[in-house]
Structures are given as C-alpha cells and as structure tokens.
Amino acid sequence: MKISIEQLLEAHSLRKTVVRNQVLDIFLNAREALSHSDIESHFEQVDRITLYRTLKTFEDKGLIHKAIDGSDKPKYALCHSGCDEHEHHDHHAHFHCDDCGKTYCLDEIEAPAVSAPGGFQVASTHLVVTGKCEQCVA
Amino acid sequence: MKISIEQLLEAHSLRKTVVRNQVLDIFLNAREALSHSDIESHFEQVDRITLYRTLKTFEDKGLIHKAIDGSDKPKYALCHSGCDEHEHHDHHAHFHCDDCGKTYCLDEIEAPAVSAPGGFQVASTHLVVTGKCEQCVA
DNA sequence: TACTATTTGAATCATTGTTGCAAAAGTAAT
C-alpha cells in the first residue's frame, strides 16, 4: 500500500502545488538522500529559489529531514512517520559513500544516547558512517 | 609544557610561513572548532584563498581535523596527536550548540563501532551531539 | 465566480569555494 503525494501534503497542512508534487515524487522514488542540485537535475526547468523554499518548508513541516553526512552540501530524505511541524523523530544513522558521494539512511541503526560533560545540555545525537556503498564496493 | 608552533610545522614537514604561524596560533588558543570565517575574523587582513589552502594543507598533513557537526559550514580543530599525512585518528564526538552555533570536541566520547548492512563497507564513524553549550544553558 | 492568502519566479546581492598565474618567500647548497 502506497501513500499518495496528495495525502502527504494534506496530512502536513500544505497546499498542493505542481512543484511540491514533483519534488515529493522525486523523493518517493529515490533510494538515497538528495541534495538541492540532485533534485534540480530531475527537472527540465525549475526556479532554484523555489526549490530552496520547498525544501525548507518540507523540513519545517516534518516531511523530510536533513541527512547529516559530513559532506559540504546538505542532503534530504523522506521522514518515515511521526515527524511533524513540531518535532522530528529520525534518530537513525546515515551512511556516506566516500567514492560516489551518495548518502543513505540506515534505518536499522540508532544513534546512541550520550551523556555530555558538565554544563552541556544534550538535545539529540546523530551517527554518521562513512565508507563504500554497495555499488562502489563491487 | 607547551608545544611550539615551529615544532608542529616541522613535525609535519611543512615550511614555516607567517600565515601558517598565525593560523596555528589561533587554533592553539581556541577552545572550540573554527570555521573559515571565524579564522578570517582573527586577522586584520588575509587573503581568503590563502586561508582555504592553509586549512586544506593542515588537514591533509594531519594537524587539524574537520569537526562534523551537521552545520552547513565546515569547522576545524587541532588534532591531538598521532595524526599524520597518511591517516587521521580522531574518533571523538563533536558537540554543536543550537543556540550560538559553536562546536566543541568531546574528547572523552568515542564514536561507536558500527556494523553496516550487507554490501556496505564501513571506514569510519562520527558522532554528532547537539543541544546547548555551557554558556547558552546559563 | 470572486476574494484572500499562499506560492512562485525574477532580479539582486552576499557568502563560500576553486583554478591559473606571476610575484614573494622559504630551503638548501655553494
């Protein structure tokens, strides 16, 4: 059973627009996290700025999350569920391939809880794993 | 007992220049990881490009390491020891303050070993902790 | 259909980062 794009937008109280539909479609068909330019190259023509704003909106509303991978440019991936306007609940690790540069969500691996040294107040932890992905190992 | 800047450069077979001395001095006196612009603002006038190259050289040679903190701009901190041209040995976590944006090395906390899913070949792991730092909690 | 709020696209600007080349500075040998 597949979640429709329209349902996703509606569930997060976002208007259904052409750009948002297209961007969500790209995310739904992607197996790795996507950077701004990754998404841009899926389009024949889009306004870069609109894309920035769309990504920001999606992140704010809890449809996608930033995949911290240690690279210079931010990448995004779909949230699974339970994320909304008020809080993200993605605590899985992310894998970054040193060869091809792609980033994958490792949904099975949780970032460990950490007790920070005195004075520091911990809000969340992120685990980044680097190495070679399936394609690049072969 | 203090390690001199000259010794540091010599140990990593780097020429002693004015810019490198100044940049190293800044790192030695910093308690948090520094971004390119952080360092730039310590100078009265430097060439931005020279700074980029200096940081790259220092990282390549194992004097500093990139502190992955989930922010958009890379930050760097001094390596403690044991890092050289061929390999970095910094496996400690990094703390990123959501308020002030500063990033600190958590030398006591190690990134956990991880067994990635089939096909993925793990090279290294990084642990990023976010929250509020001492100053911002107070 | 008409009204209102949101979204989009275009222009403009700021920041970050790279590359090529000539001048300057460091290193080593005479």
Place this chain on the structure above:
DNA sequence: ATTACTTTTGCAACAATGATTCAAATAGTA
C-alpha cells in the same frame, strides 16, 4: 651571503550556494 630551486602567497576571474524583496500567478474558500 649569494644563488638556485621549490613552495607559498596574493590577485583576478569564475562557479556554486543561498537569502531577500517584490510583483504576478495559483490554491483554497466563500
């Protein structure tokens, strides 16, 4: 100290990323 050689620096030019402002287009609703 002077010379010769290599590395580093500074400058110019360029590319990519990202934010802001404003008017036109579009979505949602009465």
